[in-house]
Amino acid sequence: MFGGSDVVSAAKEEDDLYVASLRFRLLRQQGYNVSSDLFDKFNDNEGNFMESLGSDVRGMRSLYEATHLRLHGEDTLDEALAFTTAKDSSNPLAEQVVLALNQPIRKGLPRLEARNYFPIYETDVSHNKALLKHAKLDFNLLQKM
Numbered sequence: 001m002f003g004g005s006d007v008v009s010a011a012k013e014e015d016d017l018y019v020a021s022l023r024f025r026l027l028r029q030q031g032y033n034v035s036s037d038l039f040d041k042f043n044d045n046e047g048n049f050m051e052s053l054g055s056d057v058r059g060m061r062s063l064y065e066a067t068h069l070r071l072h073g074e075d076t077l078d079e080a081l082a083f084t085t086a087k088d089s090s091n092p093l094a095e096q097v098v099l100a101l102n103q104p105i106r107k108g109l110p111r112l113e114a115r116n117y118f119p120i121y122e123t124d125v126s127h128n129k130a131l132l133k134h135a136k137l138d139f140n141l142l143q144k145m
Helices: 002-012 019-030 037-043 049-054 057-067 077-088 094-102 110-121 129-144
Strands: none
Touching: 002 037, 019 037, 019 057, 037 077, 049 057, 057 077, 057 094, 094 110
């Protein structure tokens, strides 16, 4: 049913902080009981988050978002929150991190979150111009109502 490349790509995704954090957050938001132990694989030998994760801005941002769905007693996510807020980055995605630190996506209004994302998406070299244009038109039309 699954080809060999599907298994390999699935295994690589499991080691990706961004994908693991995103899956955790989305499942928790929908009420599923997902264990925070899945983040243990991102710890070093001393039980701390690996310092190399600090350069993965996208993964750090996603991990930060996931920490807002922690339950009482989930020390791993408490440590993740401290780890993600202690990092500073000059990466182009730093603006997204700043926005996320001020207000997690899940606590914002979807339309306003989209508006905050427009200038960030514009600077992405792989952005879709038609999609961006339509998203801006949609936002502006809604504002006129």
